[in-house]
Amino acid sequence: MRRPLAFAIVVGVAYAARTLGDGGSPLRGTGLALGFALIAAALAGTFFERVGLPRLSGYLVFGLACGPYLGDIISRSMARQLQLANGLAIALIAFVAGLELNLARLRPRLRAIAGLSFVTLGFLYAGLLVTCWALWPWLPIAPEATGAARVALAALLATVAASFSPTVTIAVIAESRARGPLSELVLAVVVLADLVLIFLFTLVMQAVRWVLGEAPAGDVSLLARLTWEILGSLAFGAALGAVFAVYLRYVGREITVVLLGLCAVLSAAGGWLHFEPLLAALAAGLVVENVAPPRGDALKEAVERGGLPVLVVFFVAAGTSLQIDALGVTGGAVCLLLALARAALLREGTRLGARRAGLDPALGALAWMGLVSQAGVTLGLTVLVAVEFPEWGEPLQALVVVLSALHVLAGPILFRMALSRAGEVGQMDAGERPSAAPA
């Protein structure tokens, strides 16, 4: 009874403040949104957990319910301000993901993981390409496109629709305190497949330009830019990770402040140097884990325990940005069809991949459930399309936003279910890993 009462009080305070105040400058609502989101969303997350759903789905649904598109307790401007914290949150989440990737532990299964990733991705991509091409006349993007243009545009949509969400994957693992073969496998597949998809995206964008006659043959500016972004991000993150590992090893003081500073630099570098904060932070975490393993493990444990406020704010902000009113405009039925096709392709792709890679079939049967989520990477790619080709890029962006909304709502629930079936939920606290699946 204490929690519902506290929830009602917090909602009342936020509502009263919204009614009494004018907010002044747009930034003044940030503290209100932050405080309200932290307490009320955490309570909503607890409620979700009690009914067997992931807590972060509770944060998302709370953000959606209180956000500007439904309840409007968190206004549009407050939601925008909440998203300012996203850069830091993504860097922290990705840093923890890097800490999860212990190369010595993964080495024996690297080949199998790579095999599963490529087969799954190939199957998914091919299937989505065919589906998008077949559905093209009903998609509200550029239904008049035919021939090579239709193939190129369908390939672009398939690339974006195939992408995954390392952030959500990591967050579900952290929140479920999960550890074991399935968590490691899904995380590795998501990261590897997204890297491949980002490269593929650059190639497909170039193909679209050629087909639409908007770029001379041989123009590889986007490819060069994205190569700089990916390799530069990895190198930058690895360098910062090495410095942080040395700091941990020889200084080891005020680690909270220094870690937050590191994440702020990794996040800000995205703006200054056109690096991808997610990749840079992942590389930093990977270096720390593999250069200073005992401290990396302890740091991971500590950050995962203390990083809950970051997760809450990140997913509430994501929830507030879910434009469910766009469903009617872009054709909810088509989105649902695409989402179902993607899920079915993922399921068959991982089964096939697991068989080819010699992985435990039980693991292959569950892995697809961890690959459903979509969020930041997907939306980031659509922004690039919308900016360069506003005429048909913006409708494509609207469609993908709705598709991602469906996936980000369903994905964590499915992944949590899979982790639970694999017996990996809570294994971080148990301090022992379940017996590894036989290869």
Add this chain to the structure above:
Amino acid sequence: MSRADEPYREAGVDALDAQLPAAETLPRLAGLVRPLRTRAALGLDAAPAPALLFVPVGFLLGPRALGALSEDALAFLDVVVSVGLAALGIFIGLALDLRHGGGRRLLAAASAEALVTLGVVAGAMLFLIGRWQMPLDVSPVVAALVLGVCAAASSASAARRDSDPVQPLATRIADLDDVLPLVLGAYALGLLRIPDPAGAAWLAAATAAAGLAVGMAGWLLFEEASGPAERGVFVLGAVALLGGSAAYVGQSALFAGMVAGLAWKVSPGRADRIIRGDLRRIQHPLVVLLLLVAGASLAPSRAALWLFAPLVLFRLAGKLLGGWAASRVFPGRATPADLGAYLIPPGVIGIGFALAFNQFDPSPTGAAILTATTLASLAGELLAVVSLAELRRS
């Protein structure tokens, strides 16, 4: 004095430091690494007079010097300032103990001292503003009241603990002499938004009600949390909600925090100890950040200069008179002059309130009040160093 009664001076060990294996020694670089291993080197430990260090550093980093803290960055930091002020307000509320006669007497003494200082400064400034016919963007009464509130706060933490028997009493009075000014400060901010006395009082009362409501929500949740991680979310959320809701309605986050702190202090259970323990970890970084922002926001102007000199002078006079008033509550425990001298260091609450005022009144007057208050605080810290040295010698 119990550890729980010392709200302003200690910041616990960083939570992550305690959980990680100890750092290794590197003999060749020991000299280089050792300074980095101290908390004070990173600005995370209590310093005797932090304003003297961090305000000038903030000015150097600010838009009028190096520009590392730009106007845009300062606007973003407004959020952190509000949350930081709420946290400081919570400490003030937690320091209030109205359940025992001793606590009530201390509050009476502190309030008498604060009221005298506030009255002297506000009265003098109101007179001077009228006499000089200073052009202001707000009512002279509001400006004088705000300057009085900023001047009334003290911090006796600059004094050494082992000095003399007056010091513990001065410390407790300094902890509590912010209470009455914060109530009047909330009223002054109310007047800024609603220039009608009843409306301003209603807005201040609404802020108190919000503080009480968040206090109740925290009391319901802190002990109910499933673990330290969830409790951390509730604590951080409560502080952000206090600061954020007050800032959203143009009210004092310090006041809202103080009311919530008091609610936790008087409520049954461990809510007060939980929030004190969790906030201690971030108290000093927040103080440092407030001072850096205050330094970066300094906008030297003729109006600021005009306000600065009388503010220093009348605050000093007010504190000495206030020390006399407080000593009447505890006859024989301290001489008025000694008590007054201990209460000269201004601490950060006055600067914090001026920062809040500048947030809600970003006119040249708001900037002049912030600049004058911050510079007067630096002068107050320097005066305190001199007067306390003199006191120890005698």
